Amino acid sequence: MNIYDISKLAGVSTATVSRVINGFDNVKPSTREKVLSVMAKQGYTPNAFARGLGLNTMNSVGIMCADSSDMYLAKAVYYIEGRLREGGYHCILTCTGYERESQREAMDMLLSQHVDCIILVGSTFIDKSDKNNKYIYDAASTVPVMLLNASLEHKGIYCVLCDDCHATQTATLHLIDDGRSDILYLFNSYSYSAKKKALGYRSAFEMRGITCDERYIQFFNGSSQDIEGVCNFVSDLKDKGLHFDAVLASDDFLAVGAIKYAIRNGITIPNELSVIGYNNSILTTCCEPELSSVDNQLELLCNNLVRICIGTLSGESMPRKTIFGGELIHRKTTVHPDDSDSENS
Amino acid sequence: MNIYDISKLAGVSTATVSRVINGFDNVKPSTREKVLSVMAKQGYTPNAFARGLGLNTMNSVGIMCADSSDMYLAKAVYYIEGRLREGGYHCILTCTGYERESQREAMDMLLSQHVDCIILVGSTFIDKSDKNNKYIYDAASTVPVMLLNASLEHKGIYCVLCDDCHATQTATLHLIDDGRSDILYLFNSYSYSAKKKALGYRSAFEMRGITCDERYIQFFNGSSQDIEGVCNFVSDLKDKGLHFDAVLASDDFLAVGAIKYAIRNGITIPNELSVIGYNNSILTTCCEPELSSVDNQLELLCNNLVRICIGTLSGESMPRKTIFGGELIHRKTTVHPDDSDSENS
DNA sequence: TTGTACGCGTTATCAA
DNA sequence: TTGATAACGCGTACAA
Numbered sequence: 001m002n003i004y005d006i007s008k009l010a011g012v013s014t015a016t017v018s019r020v021i022n023g024f025d026n027v028k029p030s031t032r033e034k035v036l037s038v039m040a041k042q043g044y045t046p047n048a049f050a051r052g053l054g055l056n057t058m059n060s061v062g063i064m065c066a067d068s069s070d071m072y073l074a075k076a077v078y079y080i081e082g083r084l085r086e087g088g089y090h091c092i093l094t095c096t097g098y099e100r101e102s103q104r105e106a107m108d109m110l111l112s113q114h115v116d117c118i119i120l121v122g123s124t125f126i127d128k129s130d131k132n133n134k135y136i137y138d139a140a141s142t143v144p145v146m147l148l149n150a151s152l153e154h155k156g157i158y159c160v161l162c163d164d165c166h167a168t169q170t171a172t173l174h175l176i177d178d179g180r181s182d183i184l185y186l187f188n189s190y191s192y193s194a195k196k197k198a199l200g201y202r203s204a205f206e207m208r209g210i211t212c213d214e215r216y217i218q219f220f221n222g223s224s225q226d227i228e229g230v231c232n233f234v235s236d237l238k239d240k241g242l243h244f245d246a247v248l249a250s251d252d253f254l255a256v257g258a259i260k261y262a263i264r265n266g267i268t269i270p271n272e273l274s275v276i277g278y279n280n281s282i283l284t285t286c287c288e289p290e291l292s293s294v295d296n297q298l299e300l301l302c303n304n305l306v307r308i309c310i311g312t313l314s315g316e317s318m319p320r321k322t323i324f325g326g327e328l329i330h331r332k333t334t335v336h337p338d339d340s341d342s343e344n345s
Numbered sequence: 346m347n348i349y350d351i352s353k354l355a356g357v358s359t360a361t362v363s364r365v366i367n368g369f370d371n372v373k374p375s376t377r378e379k380v381l382s383v384m385a386k387q388g389y390t391p392n393a394f395a396r397g398l399g400l401n402t403m404n405s406v407g408i409m410c411a412d413s414s415d416m417y418l419a420k421a422v423y424y425i426e427g428r429l430r431e432g433g434y435h436c437i438l439t440c441t442g443y444e445r446e447s448q449r450e451a452m453d454m455l456l457s458q459h460v461d462c463i464i465l466v467g468s469t470f471i472d473k474s475d476k477n478n479k480y481i482y483d484a485a486s487t488v489p490v491m492l493l494n495a496s497l498e499h500k501g502i503y504c505v506l507c508d509d510c511h512a513t514q515t516a517t518l519h520l521i522d523d524g525r526s527d528i529l530y531l532f533n534s535y536s537y538s539a540k541k542k543a544l545g546y547r548s549a550f551e552m553r554g555i556t557c558d559e560r561y562i563q564f565f566n567g568s569s570q571d572i573e574g575v576c577n578f579v580s581d582l583k584d585k586g587l588h589f590d591a592v593l594a595s596d597d598f599l600a601v602g603a604i605k606y607a608i609r610n611g612i613t614i615p616n617e618l619s620v621i622g623y624n625n626s627i628l629t630t631c632c633e634p635e636l637s638s639v640d641n642q643l644e645l646l647c648n649n650l651v652r653i654c655i656g657t658l659s660g661e662s663m664p665r666k667t668i669f670g671g672e673l674i675h676r677k678t679t680v681h682p683d684d685s686d687s688e689n690s
Numbered sequence: 691t692t693g694t695a696c697g698c699g700t701t702a703t704c705a706a
Numbered sequence: 707t708t709g710a711t712a713a714c715g716c717g718t719a720c721a722a
Contacts, residue, residue: 050699
């Protein structure tokens with residue numbers, strides 16, 4: 001069943017049917033009714049491919065995400081897809097992994113599908129060596145490219161991010177001002193946002209006139225599924241003579257590993273050890289004591305990213321860079337400034 | 346840049362260019378080289394819309410998933426997308442939510458996009474009243490429909506699932522045979538697979554000739570993010586006089602809530618309370634003691650689902666129903682049959 | 691081995 | 707207000 005069939009059955013031309021389909025108002029009401037009733041009776045739907053060919057768009061956007069089973073990225077994808085569909089776009093999802101070559105391939109695939117826009121979820125797509133970002137710049141010359149939690153200054157690239165540096169700084173300052181002198185910083189990635197977090201950690205010490213001891217900045221080289229591994233990693237650091245009375249982590253799973261270490265070694269939280277995670281994920285509430293964590297307002301970021309995306313596709317002028325703040329959520333692994341020290345369970 | 350431009354630059358016809366593009370072997374090698382070099386020099390890519398219009402396919406499949414931020418569903422989407430892309434298909438993802446109407450809308454959208462196949466991830470799409478499943482049957486008359494962890498017998502519908510009933514039965518039997526007399530069963534959904542799990546729980550009692558006390562089957566009416574809520578829920582049950590020495594849950598987060606309850610009330614695990622979760626998610630390792638859980642082999646399920654999907658699309662005859670078994674993973678919240686009772690930490 | 695010409699189902703332009 | 711028709715870019719009979 002195509003537009004010709006409908007036009008014949010309705011006794012009009014295909015042009016008129018097309019006008020009815022697309023809601024043009026220069027159609028006599030009685031004609032419109034006739035056409036609509038025929039379409040309804042036949043259960044007719046316009047062919048999306050033909051429409052795509054003519055209009056050179058199928059109202060689709062490509063989402064690139066290294067690993068959609070990562071809790072944080074999965075949430076981002078969920079929010080983005082929802083808002084985009086509300087806006088009349090559908091999403092082609094690609095889980096690219098963390099290797100540049102497969103990321104490139106995924107982008108080529110999306111471009112070959114003629115998506116209207118490409119969204120990069122997370123900062124793993126940005127290379128420290130800028131010439132390796134050419135694949136992104138090239139894409140941006142064809143379609144708008146949206147970056148979530150990453151930053152790249154270039155025509156056609158739009159960034160929406162949380163100020164991870166400042167948020168981490170705030171968290172670190174909280175620990176310092178709570179009297180913690182030895183704050184272990186755990187991280188597991190060298191991505192753009194990971195670097196910003198490390199920067200925030202260091203800057204907090206500067207602000208307080210303290211020299212930052214680099215031995216306290218530790219890279220966990222393992223899977224985000226391996227909490228046991230984190231626990232052992234922290235344990236090893238202790239055994240090697242590193243003393244710490246607080247742990248700040250670039251991801252909740254690292255912080256949970258630190259809590260596990262404390263529990264197993266009879267270290268009381270938060271009195272002897274204070275712990276802060278990042279992302280404010282469900283992991284924060286499945287451990288005891290529950291984990292304080294930095295919330296980087298993912299839903300807000302995603303809503304704005306899609307707003308800017310759709311605005312751009314509609315021809316509106318949109319900001320190239322949009323930055324939101326993060327927020328430290330106090331639970332049971334930190335001493336809240338409003339509480340007295342002894343009141344924490 | 347289109348096929349006409351390439352044909353002119355290469356001094357051949359569009360038919361020859363098309364033959365080169367599609368790898369036909371009836372092209373003189375020198376001609377092929379010429380065409381390929383022109384295409385490469387121009388960075389030419391065939392227009393996917395035009396191709397789609399002619400061939401009536403763009404090699405895409407639609408994935409419907411109630412909530413891709415749910416850890417379990419997110420993993421499923423991740424595995425499925427990866428395998429499909431390896432097989433030359435790309436995925437249109439729709440996060441439908443749990444309401445039937447929005448699920449219907451999402452399906453209509455996918456069908457209007459002419460996807461080659463639709464994959465329903467999870468059993469929330471199946472209605473208990475079969476006439477409400479007409480939207481699925483209708484879809485299946487147009488394109489193959491794949492069901493993950495659900496079952497529906499109908500032409501064009503292919504199911505891949507874990508035998509949740511048997512897996513739950515095994516877990517329950519383990520608890521019974523470990524001497525647990527009062528096993529609380531927690532669940533939070535009335536979906537197809539949720540019912541199968543409940544069935545498994547009940548059947549275990551029958552197998553041991555014990556009458557199953559319905560008061561021990563409890564529905565948690567809350568979000569899967571609300572572990573605190575689960576903890577309170579379990580606490581309330583206890584306060585109302587329900588005694589239990591084991592908890593079996595239809596999802597890990599429920600089990601983690603039960604562990605939290607035990608920790609807060611000084612109940613020793615697994616001696617005084619044994620706990621088993623479901624899905625073997627990362628939640629199992631972020632609590633102390635670590636949670637025993639049923640692994641329903643999601644990756645295996647997804648791999649097979651995609652294999653059957655691609656086979657079907659290639660015209661091969663594929664099985665309508667494929668069932669795998671689950672496996673109880675012992676960690677620290679159960680007494681492992683191989684250990685002596687006292688050796689558990 | 692290669693080329694010609696048409697069909698795929700829309701939308702948009704122009705004329706009536 | 708409506709209709710005829712050209713484009714969109716590809717694949718593919720069929721002919722050469």
